[in-house]
Amino acid sequence: MKKLLLYPLLILVLVVGGYFLLRRSSGKWAGVDETVVEKFARAAGHPPHRPLIDTEKGDLLLFCFLVAGILGGFVMGYCFHELFPPTTSSLTSKQPEAEPQLESSRP
Amino acid sequence: MKKWILLSVVLIFVCVLPASAMHLSEGILPAPWAAFWFVVAIPFVAWGLRDLRRRSNVTPVFKPMVALIGAAVFVISCMPIPVPTAGSCSHPCGTGLAAILIGPQLTVLVTSVALLLQALFLSHGGLTTLGANITSMGIAGGFVGFGVFHLARKLGSPLWMAAFLAGMLSDWATYATTSFELASALHGSGSFLHMFVAVAVAFTPTQLPLGILEGVVSAGVYCFIVSRRPALLQSLRVVKAEAV
Known part of the structure; x- marks a missing residue:
């Protein structure tokens, strides 16, 4: 619980502090390009x-x-099965949730 | 995975402000040099495409994983970060982290897609300088990041340190290559070495701290994946089972 509060608080302090620091600065903040x-x-x-x-x-x-969003969404939807093939092997360590044993519940 | 993809897409659409940094803008390189850097970059992009086809044939869910990392590279290389030591802004590249996860040749591929979108929609970089930008960010950043990570691991460095070094040195390698590209194209009758050093020194106040920041971010992200999804790194063959 403490961690949950600590991290957002730390980020908030950094963002607010950074914002006021940058506003007070006389730098132009132009890009290196x-x-x-x-x-x-x-x-x-x-x-x-x-x-x-x-x-x-x-x-x-x-x-x-x-x-771009419309085209990208259409292409992604059209190729959905190619992008996310229904396979049992997964890249992640998470095990798939067990299917409900419907057969065993039958008399 | 779907949540990650959704988050990346949202980040891409939120991050519409053009960053100003190492990408060479339209018209900066003379035509022969712009063409030369295209010639350098194209074989690496083709290698990346071939590698993507080969690896996604073995593991079909590898493709969305590469797309996800491509989205991350796009977002990271769009983020202008103010550097108080220099009074200017620049951006990290994300190619060091990408190279650790998916390999350098695929990093070149995702970088070329990210740079193309940035040149088309965000006026960040340029179409004529795309080859030069792929060379500096994708090829130099990706291969240096990958090489440093595996060299550090071979020398017995812990994972977080290897990821930190990969992120930091890939960032610096990107900007060193940009300096090289600028100096080789624009030194004219002057000394190439003199101009290369001048450009690299001009980049230093911004990129020195930003490279360290990129190293910290790379190490943080990498350690997060190690702690939460170690099997992901094993299946991507980033590390062996006993290392995580």
């Missing part, structure tokens, strides 16, 4: 250009995820 990769690339005359497929336009990214 900007601070390192782009810096050297620009110096060498090869600045990055816009992505070939630019999804950062309005809700286009959301639409892309919707389409």
Whole structure:
């Protein structure tokens, strides 16, 4: 019980502490692709250009995820038996739950 | 397993903010170099596909397991983590942990899928630089992680330490390879070595602590699996029965 409370509390303290620490910080928190990769690339005359497929336009990214979710869900459902074949062997150590002994309960 | 897959899918859809890190953006590499890194990466991806077919023929539930680890690599390599020592953000890679669990060639495969999705939907990396990014994150990260883990085990290191070293060094190897790719393509008339060192040194304040963090996370996840599902590691042939 103590562990159950301790871990979420620890995570909460870390998240809240980190949040206020980062808010008070004067750092820009730019990614290293900007601070390192782009810096050297620009110096060498090869600045990055816009992505070939630019999804950062309005809700286009959301639409892309919707389409990907629908397609992915359909493919997963269609190939369900191939992905999760009905086999007795399992990768995990968990033993399958015993089937109810219907036959033995009969008179 | 279904719960894990569901959790991974939810995490993928929650994690829609593009991270900014080691992935080389569109247009940074000149065309010949971009093509060269594709030539390097394609045989490894083909090797991974072949390995997936072979191993899933033996164990059919292996395929969803690989998909699950692919989802984990996707999410981990999308997470921008602020590093106070540098005042910038970067992301871990997750390829060290993946390589321990499914092997380096399959790590290349799942990394290529993760990077392709990130380039298509999140503007994270690029399509023209996909080969270079697969080489640094999948090939360098995966093979270094796998090699370090098994070398450490052979030298008698405990499991958690081997997983820690694999996670940490695979992260550093990824960024060292990115430095190599940038320096080899962009050094121009200057010295290759000078530019390689300059890029690697520029990465250091962010990646040094982040690599250690990745090592800790890899060791934590690995020890969790060892304690909860040791048979999973035996069936994946990661460790022998007596080791867990």
